[in-house]
Amino acid sequence: MDRLPLFLDLHKRRIAVVGGGSLAARRIEALARAGAEVWLFATAWSDEFEALRGQYHLGDLGEHNAFFGFPLVYFAFQDGEEPEQPSNLALIARARTAGALVNVADHPGMSDFITPSVLDRSPLVVAISTGGDAPLLGRMLKARLETLIPAGYGRLAALAGAGRAALGDKLANHQARLRFWERIFDGPIAEMVLAGDDAAAHALLDREIADCRPDGSAADDQPVGEVYLVGAGPGDPDLLTFRAFRLMQKADVVLYDRLVDPTIMDRVRRDAERIYVGKRRADHALPQEEIGDLMVKLALEGKRVLRLKGGDPFIFGRGGEEIEKLAEKRVPFQVCPGVTAAAGCSSYAGIPLTHRDYAQSCVFVTGHGRDGPIDLDWSTLLRPRQTVAVYMGLAHLDFLMKEFLRHGADSALPVAVVENGTRANQIVVTGNVGDIAAKAVAAGLRGPTIIIVGEVVALREKLNWYVPKS
Numbered sequence: 359m360d361r362l363p364l365f366l367d368l369h370k371r372r373i374a375v376v377g378g379g380s381l382a383a384r385r386i387e388a389l390a391r392a393g394a395e396v397w398l399f400a401t402a403w404s405d406e407f408e409a410l411r412g413q414y415h416l417g418d419l420g421e422h423n424a425f426f427g428f429p430l431v432y433f434a435f436q437d438g439e440e441p442e443q444p445s446n447l448a449l450i451a452r453a454r455t456a457g458a459l460v461n462v463a464d465h466p467g468m469s470d471f472i473t474p475s476v477l478d479r480s481p482l483v484v485a486i487s488t489g490g491d492a493p494l495l496g497r498m499l500k501a502r503l504e505t506l507i508p509a510g511y512g513r514l515a516a517l518a519g520a521g522r523a524a525l526g527d528k529l530a531n532h533q534a535r536l537r538f539w540e541r542i543f544d545g546p547i548a549e550m551v552l553a554g555d556d557a558a559a560h561a562l563l564d565r566e567i568a569d570c571r572p573d574g575s576a577a578d579d580q581p582v583g584e585v586y587l588v589g590a591g592p593g594d595p596d597l598l599t600f601r602a603f604r605l606m607q608k609a610d611v612v613l614y615d616r617l618v619d620p621t622i623m624d625r626v627r628r629d630a631e632r633i634y635v636g637k638r639r640a641d642h643a644l645p646q647e648e649i650g651d652l653m654v655k656l657a658l659e660g661k662r663v664l665r666l667k668g669g670d671p672f673i674f675g676r677g678g679e680e681i682e683k684l685a686e687k688r689v690p691f692q693v694c695p696g697v698t699a700a701a702g703c704s705s706y707a708g709i710p711l712t713h714r715d716y717a718q719s720c721v722f723v724t725g726h727g728r729d730g731p732i733d734l735d736w737s738t739l740l741r742p743r744q745t746v747a748v749y750m751g752l753a754h755l756d757f758l759m760k761e762f763l764r765h766g767a768d769s770a771l772p773v774a775v776v777e778n779g780t781r782a783n784q785i786v787v788t789g790n791v792g793d794i795a796a797k798a799v800a801a802g803l804r805g806p807t808i809i810i811v812g813e814v815v816a817l818r819e820k821l822n823w824y825v826p827k828s
């Protein structure tokens with residue numbers, strides 16, 4: 359390791375920046391954010407500095423002792439202005455003579471210190487350096503870490519900071535403290551923070567601190583697991599959210615149904631137990647209520663239960679019904695949204711659900727009621743400049759289109775049926791209210807399908823971009 363990483367406290371320290379271009383402006387921003395007293399040395403500067411007004415003082419390079427009292431000096435020469443020019447070399451030498459550590463942007467070889475790529479989840483900060491050899495690689499790695507480290511980790515670190523103070527010297531030794539914090543970072547308290555409920559997390563942490571044994575273990579050995587109700591999106595695993603992916607790695611047991619694509623199940627923690635709870639229009643393998651009971655039972659055994667649902671759990675997913683039981687039994691749970699089928703299918707079919715010229719509103723409806731086709735409020739559906747996305751409508755497509763016509767829809771109104779949207783085997787059939795039912799039958803559609811009705815469907819001709827792989 360050629361360079362030693364350090365995290366400097368710059369509050370109220372005088373830091374110098376030399377240069378008047380974009381690079382210098384970015385430096386000033388970052389330094390001001392870190393609380394430094396920034397001094398700019400430049401003979402001319404770009405418009406960007408307008409927005410930074412008040413964040414820096416102006417120094418004078420003409421002054422003999424210009425860099426005196428600055429522990430760090432950043433040189434950000436502009437394009438075409440080589441640091442190797444004698445006048446610039448002289449400036450750099452002056453800074454060093456004044457006792458400063460020097461950074462020359464894009465010239466690690468000329469720098470006493472270099473600036474890392476920073477992932478900021480304050481108070482958690484990750485700095486990445488490639489020693490100046492490949493800054494781009496550092497930035498790419500940073501982007502990877504962005505996806506791995508949840509946004510809430512900063513707040514988790516802050517919670518631990520508060521907890522550390524409250525814990526004082528209650529725990530006997532290092533081992534006990536390790537056991538305690540491992541339990542916290544790996545359990546429901548951490549999940550509460552990541553889900554945004556800091557108040558509940560702090561309250562529960564206070565209780566853990568008050569109740570824990572001297573060896574750091576929990577006072578009540580009765581373990582309580584937790585439940586994650588997670589939307590897995592319409593099929594393409596790339597559409598999983600970061601949080602969904604993280605919870606999929608944490609789960610001890612997964613409850614899934616037919617709508618969850620196998621390529622998504624492949625991404626669940628390998629050794630997690632899998633329980634199929636079925637679900638097809640009429641033949642539920644397990645009734646909703648039993649799914650709820652099962653989740654409560656598993657959680658009370660101390661397990662982390664992942665309930666994976668296609669699309670978004672709260673859109674025609676009955677996710678709400680499944681977790682009511684959890685709330686009653688006080689099992690901790692969280693809900694993670696997913697890309698709902700209408701959004702995924704429309705994007706992958708090149709059909710914008712709204713468009714300034716064609717549709718100012720969009721409604722999601724289900725085409726299937728408790729025991730057959732649903733009686734919808736047709737007049738509100740058939741409003742002009744409105745797109746209608748119908749879930750679970752394929753079996754009743756003919757009926758739906760006839761009702762549309764009966765309530766005054768133009769038979770030429772465009773309709774698309776998207777089967778297996780976002781997946782490798784996506785099929786899109788387009789037509790209009792008058793002919794789509796016959797076309798869908800001719801195409802032999804039978805997988806999960808979304809029906810999109812509205813003028814926007816015509817845009818597919820121009821905007822279709824997705825090429826299914828099979």
Ligand code: SAH
Nearest residue numbers: 669670675698699749750778779806807808
């Ligand atoms: N909660 C889910 C919807 C569950 S209802 C969501 O937010 O997407 C099940 C219906 O969703 C299916 O009958 C079908 O209409 C639709 N659907 C789900 N995945 C789909 C896909 N990949 N392609 C087309 N339709 C899909």
